[in-house]
Amino acid sequence: MPTSPNRSAAHRLLSVLAAFDTGHPALPLSDIARRARLPLTTAHRLVADLAAFGALERDASGAYHIGLRMWELAALAPRGLALRETARPFMEDLYEATHENVQLAVRDHLDVVYIERISGRTAVGVRTKVGARWPLHATGVGLVLLAHSDSALQEHVLAAELARYTEHTMTDPARLRRVLAEVRSVDAVVSDRQVTDDALSVAAPVRGPGGDVVAAVSVVVHVDGARPSALVPPVRLAARGVSRALGWHPDRRGST
Amino acid sequence: MPTSPNRSAAHRLLSVLAAFDTGHPALPLSDIARRARLPLTTAHRLVADLAAFGALERDASGAYHIGLRMWELAALAPRGLALRETARPFMEDLYEATHENVQLAVRDHLDVVYIERISGRTAVGVRTKVGARWPLHATGVGLVLLAHSDSALQEHVLAAELARYTEHTMTDPARLRRVLAEVRSVDAVVSDRQVTDDALSVAAPVRGPGGDVVAAVSVVVHVDGARPSALVPPVRLAARGVSRALGWHPDRRGST
Numbered sequence: 001m002p003t004s005p006n007r008s009a010a011h012r013l014l015s016v017l018a019a020f021d022t023g024h025p026a027l028p029l030s031d032i033a034r035r036a037r038l039p040l041t042t043a044h045r046l047v048a049d050l051a052a053f054g055a056l057e058r059d060a061s062g063a064y065h066i067g068l069r070m071w072e073l074a075a076l077a078p079r080g081l082a083l084r085e086t087a088r089p090f091m092e093d094l095y096e097a098t099h100e101n102v103q104l105a106v107r108d109h110l111d112v113v114y115i116e117r118i119s120g121r122t123a124v125g126v127r128t129k130v131g132a133r134w135p136l137h138a139t140g141v142g143l144v145l146l147a148h149s150d151s152a153l154q155e156h157v158l159a160a161e162l163a164r165y166t167e168h169t170m171t172d173p174a175r176l177r178r179v180l181a182e183v184r185s186v187d188a189v190v191s192d193r194q195v196t197d198d199a200l201s202v203a204a205p206v207r208g209p210g211g212d213v214v215a216a217v218s219v220v221v222h223v224d225g226a227r228p229s230a231l232v233p234p235v236r237l238a239a240r241g242v243s244r245a246l247g248w249h250p251d252r253r254g255s256t
Numbered sequence: 257m258p259t260s261p262n263r264s265a266a267h268r269l270l271s272v273l274a275a276f277d278t279g280h281p282a283l284p285l286s287d288i289a290r291r292a293r294l295p296l297t298t299a300h301r302l303v304a305d306l307a308a309f310g311a312l313e314r315d316a317s318g319a320y321h322i323g324l325r326m327w328e329l330a331a332l333a334p335r336g337l338a339l340r341e342t343a344r345p346f347m348e349d350l351y352e353a354t355h356e357n358v359q360l361a362v363r364d365h366l367d368v369v370y371i372e373r374i375s376g377r378t379a380v381g382v383r384t385k386v387g388a389r390w391p392l393h394a395t396g397v398g399l400v401l402l403a404h405s406d407s408a409l410q411e412h413v414l415a416a417e418l419a420r421y422t423e424h425t426m427t428d429p430a431r432l433r434r435v436l437a438e439v440r441s442v443d444a445v446v447s448d449r450q451v452t453d454d455a456l457s458v459a460a461p462v463r464g465p466g467g468d469v470v471a472a473v474s475v476v477v478h479v480d481g482a483r484p485s486a487l488v489p490p491v492r493l494a495a496r497g498v499s500r501a502l503g504w505h506p507d508r509r510g511s512t
């Protein structure tokens with residue numbers, strides 16, 4: 001988002017929306033203006049336009065939050081709610097089979113974005129959240145999506161500093177490269193304690209009609225007593241089920 | 257959305273987003289321009305701004321659809337994903353108890369908007385859809401939300417022409433008024449074949465911390481062999497569970 005005074009009216013409006021994030025779901029007008037780097041009068045006018053449209057709503061305290069109209073529009077996103085609706089029955093089957101946390105994620109640029117989650121009530125606590133972003137190298141779904149990204153993007157990720165969350169997070173490019181090759185070969189990955197010290201995840205790719213990997217499904221389990229190899233078949237099965245529901249056939253495995 | 261040439265830049269940008277709906281989830285640029293009543297050059301520039309922000313994405317055919325960024329923003333809507341996340345475990349329990357379609361909806365002006373659904377695979381087909389709108393008088397969740405709306409809104413709905421979907425749809429204002437009073441008294445409603453001839457729904461109110469009704473939960477079942485009175489307790493239980501998770505206590509029942 002450019003911050004120059006010459007940015008277009010569209011940019012200014014979108015900067016108001018971009019002021020909201022998971023750390024700032026509700027903002028008073030003054031905070032919106034500050035975060036969007038807009039004069040208060042401009043912010044006031046744009047917030048009024050967005051509120052009239054239903055993209056923002058005002059609560060009893062006077063703070064603004066994202067409105068229901070955005071939810072309705074988001075329901076039209078093929079990589080959001082539409083994908084979620086297709087995947088959900090297969091995720092529920094996977095949950096029934098494992099009673100562990102089940103997740104669905106897509107790649108957006110250099111991040112994983114979680115689209116859906118089923119949380120086991122007795123399952124391990126997870127740090128991921130629907131609508132939240134994580135880097136590709138540190139999660140099971142991210143490794144699957146990175147492994148099936150084009151090589152330029154992979155090189156970009158491998159060349160950058162890789163964030164560390166635990167002592168198990170893979171930050172060595174050579175090791176990561178080997179893991180990505182293995183993901184492509186076995187169509188699944190075990191991400192061991194990379195985000196928290198007590199959890200591991202098993203992930204597998206979801207393919208679209210043309211065979212491209214469009215999403216990833218994972219199960220997150222407590223590391224104590226975990227048998228990741230036993231989780232690979234059900235996770236792969238669920239991911240293939242979603243792929244078939246999206247129009248994929250096994251004879252179109254994709255070029256990667 | 258005003259259509260005068262004087263409408264603001266913000267209105268023009270929002271009119272591009274408003275060109276997308278459930279009947280038009282993917283649009284080529286020329287259709288966006290036509291539906292937003294904008295010159296092609298203006299539409300082109302605004303679509304480019306929205307695409308750079310991630311609010312729109314372009315598919316292989318060149319058509320645009322709602323992008324992942326909108327999904328991320330929508331995840332911050334308290335009446336959207338946040339409510340859904342709170343309600344989901346209770347909806348799952350209700351599904352386990354009934355194995356029928358379970359729905360969660362909120363009111364937006366004169367409509368019901370469905371926020372979440374769990375579909376029974378052997379359950380009756382339903383016409384409602386996540387992100388879709390229905391009028392208040394014709395659905396179980398709508399009757400609950402209308403019964404707990406302010407009286408001005410109720411009078412507005414009762415004074416207008418009430419759309420009919422089946423011969424059972426309630427279109428008589430006097431009868432509707434009696435039903436609304438009963439909903440307030442028994443804290444649940446049975447909506448009998450109002451949307452389709454083969455389904456009925458049982459709905460109950462979800463209350464926020466202050467006692468106001470903020471949403472409604474329903475179960476939709478096939479009319480043959482349905483025992484709506486047996487469904488009222490589990491639906492009420494699930495709705496109260498969601499209410500408690502939202503911070504409501506039984507001693508704060510709300511003013512309506």
